[in-house]
Amino acid sequence: MEPIIGTYECKVDAKGRLLLPAPLKKQVAASLQDGFVLKRSVFQKCLELYPMSEWNLMMQKINGLNRFVKKNNDFIRRFTAGVKVVEIDNLGRFLIPKDLTSFADIDKDVVLASVGNIVEIWDKDLYEKAIDDSVGDFAELAEEVMGNVNIGDNGIS
Numbered sequence: 001m002e003p004i005i006g007t008y009e010c011k012v013d014a015k016g017r018l019l020l021p022a023p024l025k026k027q028v029a030a031s032l033q034d035g036f037v038l039k040r041s042v043f044q045k046c047l048e049l050y051p052m053s054e055w056n057l058m059m060q061k062i063n064g065l066n067r068f069v070k071k072n073n074d075f076i077r078r079f080t081a082g083v084k085v086v087e088i089d090n091l092g093r094f095l096i097p098k099d100l101t102s103f104a105d106i107d108k109d110v111v112l113a114s115v116g117n118i119v120e121i122w123d124k125d126l127y128e129k130a131i132d133d134s135v136g137d138f139a140e141l142a143e144e145v146m147g148n149v150n151i152g153d154n155g156i157s
Helices: 022-027 050-063 069-079 096-104 124-146
Strands: 008-010 017-019 034-041 047-051 084-086 093-095 109-115 117-122
Touching: 008 017, 008 050, 008 069, 034 096, 109 124, 117 124
Parallel strands: none
Antiparallel strands: 008 109, 017 093, 034 047, 034 084, 047 117, 109 117
């Protein structure tokens, strides 16, 4: 699957349904029939929307862990806590279950932010705060994470 691109502001309706913006729906069109997995983020107070193909790749890694190692078993349980299969209807809408909206403090205004092959779903205010909080440290973080990586001859990391 090609990486998903874009950041989009949307609204969740009173029933907890979210309408995918047309450019995002177009990018995930090939995955619409297979469905998606919605889960809590490990590091942030947001949700992660995985196309089923990406979820299956992730689960291959997870299923490779030895479940007789307590840390592995604890990780698997917490990683999959609250996981839901969601289907996007013909209009491009899907329901965010109440337990997940509560986890991510999602009320009405949300931001859908691409992160590689998945989409993060944030409460708009929490997203803005997370981005603002990290601005000062981003240069250091970029250097630490990407500074020693040099792929190819073009000088682009």
